[in-house]
Amino acid sequence: MAVCLLISKxxxxxxxxxxxxxxxxxxxxxxxxxxxxxxxxxxxxxTADCNRKCVSVKQLGANPTSVDSQMVGKGNLLMMRAGQxxxxxxxxxxxxxxxxxxxxxxxxxxxxxVGAKRPYGSSSLDGDHHKEPSGxxxxxxxxxxxxxxxxxxxxxxxxxxxxxxxxxxxVETFGHWSQGLKSSMQDPKMQVYKxxxxxxxxxxxxxxxxxxxxxxxxxxxxxKALRREHCDxxxxxxxxxxxxxxxxxxxxxxxxxxxxxxxxPSMSQVHxxxxxxxxxxxxxxxxxxxxxxxxxxFIDSKEIIGMLEKDGRVTVKEGTEDLxxxxxxxxxxxxxxxxxxxxxxxxxxxxxxx
DNA sequence: GTTCTAGAAC
DNA sequence: GTTCTAGAAC
Numbered sequence: 123m124a125v126c127l128l129i130s131k132x133x134x135x136x137x138x139x140x141x142x143x144x145x146x147x148x149x150x151x152x153x154x155x156x157x158x159x160x161x162x163x164x165x166x167x168x169t170a171d172c173n174r175k176c177v178s179v180k181q182l183g184a185n186p187t188s189v190d191s192q193m194v195g196k197g198n199l200l201m202m203r204a205g206q207x208x209x210x211x212x213x214x215x216x217x218x219x220x221x222x223x224x225x226x227x228x229x230x231x232x233x234x235x236v237g238a239k240r241p242y243g244s245s246s247l248d249g250d251h252h253k254e255p256s257g258x259x260x261x262x263x264x265x266x267x268x269x270x271x272x273x274x275x276x277x278x279x280x281x282x283x284x285x286x287x288x289x290x291x292x293v294e295t296f297g298h299w300s301q302g303l304k305s306s307m308q309d310p311k312m313q314v315y316k317x318x319x320x321x322x323x324x325x326x327x328x329x330x331x332x333x334x335x336x337x338x339x340x341x342x343x344x345x346k347a348l349r350r351e352h353c354d355x356x357x358x359x360x361x362x363x364x365x366x367x368x369x370x371x372x373x374x375x376x377x378x379x380x381x382x383x384x385x386x387p388s389m390s391q392v393h394x395x396x397x398x399x400x401x402x403x404x405x406x407x408x409x410x411x412x413x414x415x416x417x418x419x420f421i422d423s424k425e426i427i428g429m430l431e432k433d434g435r436v437t438v439k440e441g442t443e444d445l446x447x448x449x450x451x452x453x454x455x456x457x458x459x460x461x462x463x464x465x466x467x468x469x470x471x472x473x474x475x476x
Numbered sequence: 477g478t479t480c481t482a483g484a485a486c
Numbered sequence: 487g488t489t490c491t492a493g494a495a496c
Binding site for chain 1: 477478
């Protein structure tokens with residue numbers, strides 16, 4: 123199986139591996155080193171087909187992405203081949219793609235990714251959940267049906283790119299921590315349930331006794347990308363969540379659960395939190411953790427679906443980020459509590475030793 | 477997202 | 487002195 127690399131033609135960063143059949147979201151951020159506000163954090167979704175030697179390019183951001191001189195258009199998709207030039211936004215930040223059997227040969231090809239203006243940094247793969255999956259997709263695949271038909275779901279592991287030891291620059295790549303869920307959801311060891319539309323995994327750092335994540339196979343970066351047509355999928359995610367609670371939580375009649383989304387998630391790929399309301403977990407450590415589940419930063423699934431039915435999109439109120447800085451307040455009785463350790467002691471008074 | 481740690485708060 | 491938080495680094 124060939125591998126596909128996305129090469130920054132102005133040498134902003136080292137080539138980004140595009141695993142066969144995996145939708146990869148790119149935009150402003152450490153991965154591309156692009157800081158230009160005209161470029162969305164989620165500007166593009168690219169999916170490589172290493173069999174057909176093509177890459178689908180979907181524009182997610184508002185400002186124009188182009189392939190050669192052809193504009194993609196927001197929500198639209200264009201196919202790109204080796205030799206063509208992609209501009210991330212506003213005819214800036216040129217990229218090309220390269221398919222090679224031997225990944226190392228890509229860097230010495232005519233793509234001029236050697237001798238770049240800016241030296242490539244080393245990638246940071248600092249935890250196992252940060253690594254990208256090496257193989258299977260979900261049953262229906264991680265790309266939507268409008269993209270080019272992809273062949274087998276088996277793909278080669280991401281190629282190892284030679285780290286440049288002559289630089290101390292830190293350029294984060296596809297293994298960036300924010301992509302960790304995409305890798306976890308593909309890992310059979312993490313999967314609690316899966317069907318043709320969704321997968322359920324345990325949260326790696328649960329903030330309560332029971333804490334699962336329900337993720338769609340379809341690539342949806344965050345709640346911002348949700349539209350009216352996703353309502354049915356979201357209702358299915360709720361149903362699956364209810365089933366997992368019933369099946370995997372022996373105390374489901376005693377414990378209260380909430381199903382919802384973070385208004386501003388840190389991790390890419392939309393995920394429904396299914397969390398018991400005991401918040402009894404050593405992984406719950408700070409104010410941000412607490413407030414992200416107990417203030418309006420946490421939006422109930424029903425509310426999200428309601429917004430989509432009414433407005434066709436999810437709007438996050440201004441100042442939502444500030445909710446994370448609010449004083450600690452018990453979600454059961456409303457008491458304000460000064461520190462996390464005291465809050466944890468207080469919570470025991472509500473669980474009555476259970 | 478987590479980890480680490482300086483320094484604020486006690 | 488210890489505990490705890492907040493922000494940088496990853």
